[in-house]
Amino acid sequence: MIRLIVNLAMLVIGIAGFCAGIYFRNVRRDVGECLAPQSPPAPSAAAGRDYSAELFARPATAAPATLPPPDLAHMPPVKEWNQAYTRLRFYGWLERSNLDPEKRTRVEAILQSHAATVRSLDMEFRGDGRHEHRRKLTGQLTDAMRPVLDGGELAGFQQNLALEEVDRVMNDLGAALYSQEAPLTPEQSRRLTAVICESRTPADRAAPVLELSATDWDAVLEKAALFLSSQQLEAVRALATQRQFMLRFEAISGFSYRRALPGL
Numbered sequence: 001m002i003r004l005i006v007n008l009a010m011l012v013i014g015i016a017g018f019c020a021g022i023y024f025r026n027v028r029r030d031v032g033e034c035l036a037p038q039s040p041p042a043p044s045a046a047a048g049r050d051y052s053a054e055l056f057a058r059p060a061t062a063a064p065a066t067l068p069p070p071d072l073a074h075m076p077p078v079k080e081w082n083q084a085y086t087r088l089r090f091y092g093w094l095e096r097s098n099l100d101p102e103k104r105t106r107v108e109a110i111l112q113s114h115a116a117t118v119r120s121l122d123m124e125f126r127g128d129g130r131h132e133h134r135r136k137l138t139g140q141l142t143d144a145m146r147p148v149l150d151g152g153e154l155a156g157f158q159q160n161l162a163l164e165e166v167d168r169v170m171n172d173l174g175a176a177l178y179s180q181e182a183p184l185t186p187e188q189s190r191r192l193t194a195v196i197c198e199s200r201t202p203a204d205r206a207a208p209v210l211e212l213s214a215t216d217w218d219a220v221l222e223k224a225a226l227f228l229s230s231q232q233l234e235a236v237r238a239l240a241t242q243r244q245f246m247l248r249f250e251a252i253s254g255f256s257y258r259r260a261l262p263g264l
Contacts, residue, residue: 008055010253024062037143056071057089079115079116081119082115082116082119083112083115085115085122086111086112086114086115086118086119087108087111089111089118089122089164090108090111090118090145090160092167093156093157093160094108096156097153097156099153103149105150107140107145107148107149110144110145110148111264113144114140114141114144117137117140117141118141120137120177121134121138121141121161121164121209122164122165129208131208133166134207134208134209135208137208138158138161138162138209141157141161142157142161143160144156144264145157161208161209162207162208162209162210163193163197163210164209165209165210165211165212166193166196166197166210166212167193169196169239169243170189170193170196171191172239173235173236173239174189177232177235182229182231182232182235184232186233188228189256190229192220192224192227192228192236195219195220195223195224196212196215196220197210199211199213199215199216199219199223200214200216201214201216201217213243214242214245215243216238217243219238220236221233221236221237221240224236240264
């Protein structure tokens with residue numbers, strides 16, 4: 001009986017040792033494969049375009065400074081983001097325009113096909129050539145819309161392009177005042193938008209896109225005090241302080257908090 005138990009124990013130990021040997025041999029093989037230098041797998045035809053090669057591949061004989069920038073605007077994640085941004089960007093204008101369903105469908109299709117241009121237009125730029133750059137982009141979008149929209153609709157579209165930054169900050173201000181139970185009336189909103197647009201130099205008023213950075217906030221506060229309540233005026237003052245802080249931050253750091261992605 002004792003001999004049988006000893007034999008069974010030896011058999012179990014032998015099986016366990018055999019299994020452990022196989023396990024550790026596989027571990028050594030897997031670790032070796034992980035540590036060994038590997039070439040990236042070649043993309044299959046079904047996988048589509050290999051965008052990682054555009055972003056990260058660097059030929060050994062070429063200096064990085066001589067390589068062209070990657071075409072990020074056509075990468076699926078960036079393209080989808082631009083299209084989602086464009087839908088949200090023009091939603092309010094489309095609702096206010098009351099276009100018939102067929103025309104609205106055509107307009108939305110045109111906007112989606114020019115989503116990268118829209119996104120590039122709405123980015124904040126610095127430099128002497130920014131107005132010419134934006135005038136070119138607004139011209140491209142206007143020309144694309146011209147066969148679809150009539151004169152009044154096209155003028156509204158162009159105004160929407162020019163006032164994007166102002167409309168965005170007015171939306172933020174309206175939301176902040178609504179949460180404080182001091183909402184702007186439609187008339188107050190219209191007058192404040194006009195004051196922000198006018199409180200800048202004639203050259204800045206003629207720009208294809210009105211820039212908040214060119215706004216004379218002291219003039220805005222002075223004129224807005226005539227038709228806003230004290231609580232509403234304080235919210236505009238807080239907005240002006242925030243914008244002026246961001247401009248000083250960008251001037252000191254050289255970093256734009258809304259800088260466009262390279263290649264857009």
